[in-house]
Amino acid sequence: MLKKVRIYFSVLLAIGLLLVTSLPAFAAISGFVAKDGSDIHYEYGYSELQSSYVDKQLGDASPLYDHFSSGKSTVSLLDTVKGYVDYLDVQSAFVDAQLEGNAFDANNYTETLAKAFTMPNSFKKVVVVDGNIVEQDVNISQAAKFNDASITVGGVPLSIVLDTAGLNGTLDLSTALATDVVTEGSVTSNKDAILTLTSVKAADGTDKLSLLTAAGCPTTQALTANTATSLNLITYLGSLDSQGDGVSLEILRTAFGNSVEINGTLGSSTVQLAITLQ
Numbered sequence: 588m589l590k591k592v593r594i595y596f597s598v599l600l601a602i603g604l605l606l607v608t609s610l611p612a613f614a615a616i617s618g619f620v621a622k623d624g625s626d627i628h629y630e631y632g633y634s635e636l637q638s639s640y641v642d643k644q645l646g647d648a649s650p651l652y653d654h655f656s657s658g659k660s661t662v663s664l665l666d667t668v669k670g671y672v673d674y675l676d677v678q679s680a681f682v683d684a685q686l687e688g689n690a691f692d693a694n695n696y697t698e699t700l701a702k703a704f705t706m707p708n709s710f711k712k713v714v715v716v717d718g719n720i721v722e723q724d725v726n727i728s729q730a731a732k733f734n735d736a737s738i739t740v741g742g743v744p745l746s747i748v749l750d751t752a753g754l755n756g757t758l759d760l761s762t763a764l765a766t767d768v769v770t771e772g773s774v775t776s777n778k779d780a781i782l783t784l785t786s787v788k789a790a791d792g793t794d795k796l797s798l799l800t801a802a803g804c805p806t807t808q809a810l811t812a813n814t815a816t817s818l819n820l821i822t823y824l825g826s827l828d829s830q831g832d833g834v835s836l837e838i839l840r841t842a843f844g845n846s847v848e849i850n851g852t853l854g855s856s857t858v859q860l861a862i863t864l865q
Contacts, residue, residue: 616697618665620674620706623658628710629722630665631655635715650720654713663704664697667859668757670750672701703751731780731854734813738821738862740836741767747860753777754856759863763836770833772821776810780854783807784820790844790864798842802826810853820849840864 619636622628635651643649663671677696684691711722732753737744740763747756774782784806787796800806804823810816827842828834839847849860 616664616694617667619655619661620663620665620671620704620710621655621659621661628662628707629654629659630710630712630725632714633665639715648718650718651713651715654720663706664693664701666694666697666701666750667755668698668750668861669701669703670752670755671704671706672697673704676702729778730856731776731778731810732856733774733853733858734777735775735815736860737773738769739771740769742770744771754853754858756860757862758860760836761863761865765835765837765840767836768828768830768833769821769824769836769839772818773815774810774818775813775815776853778812778854780810781807782810782851782853782858784849784851786848786850787820788848788850789842790846795842795847799823799826836864 617633619631619633620628621631631651631654636655639649639651639653639655643652661674663674664677666672677693680696680700681691681693706727709724709726712725714721714723733749733756734753736747736749736756738747738758739745740760745758745760747758749756776782784796784799784804786794787799788794796806799820802823804819804826808816808819824834824839825831828838843864845863845865847862847864849862851858
């Protein structure tokens with residue numbers, strides 16, 4: 588019985604999760620990591636692999652899924668909040684849930700309880716360009732990441748919780764008073780890099796970046812290695828509040844709803860900050 592459950596889980600991770608289209612905001616499996624017989628690790632994007640799997644089922648060309656499913660074993664899942672987590676740990680949790688007759692939420696488990704997975708310093712990110720597989724070399728020790736990040740609310744600097752990769756952060760302001768004012772934000776990166784804003788999404792998914800650029804907020808900002816840099820974004824959020832001393836939580840909640848998701852790139856890496864507003 589146990590063996591059958593483990594086989595079922597392998598199929599679920601390799602195929603079933605690729606078909607999931609409704610994932611909770613800010614907490615989701617965003618990638619898969621597999622390794623081959625030579626211990627080379629390959630990372631695949633969730634949505635890209637999902638699309639490739641569908642192509643496979645339709646009988647169309649599916650180079651990404653073919654690459655993923657050929658001679659490799661899954662070793663890690665990439666969670667947008669926690670970073671890389673151990674596949675075998677998630678597998679064991681799934682098996683336990685099945686044997687106990689309980690539902691299993693893979694996204695919630697990877698975000699909260701899953702063991703971290705240590706990626707090798709060098710691995711390959713697999714993408715498809717013009718229908719062909721391209722293996723991009725990634726060196727973690729050279730990639731830009733955040734070492735520290737904070738936002739000042741009501742005069743108090745609040746640390747942003749960063750994942751193990753230093754690329755995704757979360758901040759819970761749900762208990763902040765409506766009159767509390769956000770006045771400043773700062774980040775520190777491990778190397779010189781350009782921080783680029785790509786979207787600022789409200790809880791309903793609407794991109795509000797244009798509101799900030801209309802107020803003069805630049806979408807790019809240079810960061811200097813190991814030096815705290817004030818975030819232009821936080822400064823220009825003040826344009827939403829006529830008081831001129833920052834932006835209150837009341838204004839932010841009115842403009843964005845229950846949450847705001849800030850997306851961008853840091854050098855060649857994708858970054859995200861998810862803020863719960865209420």
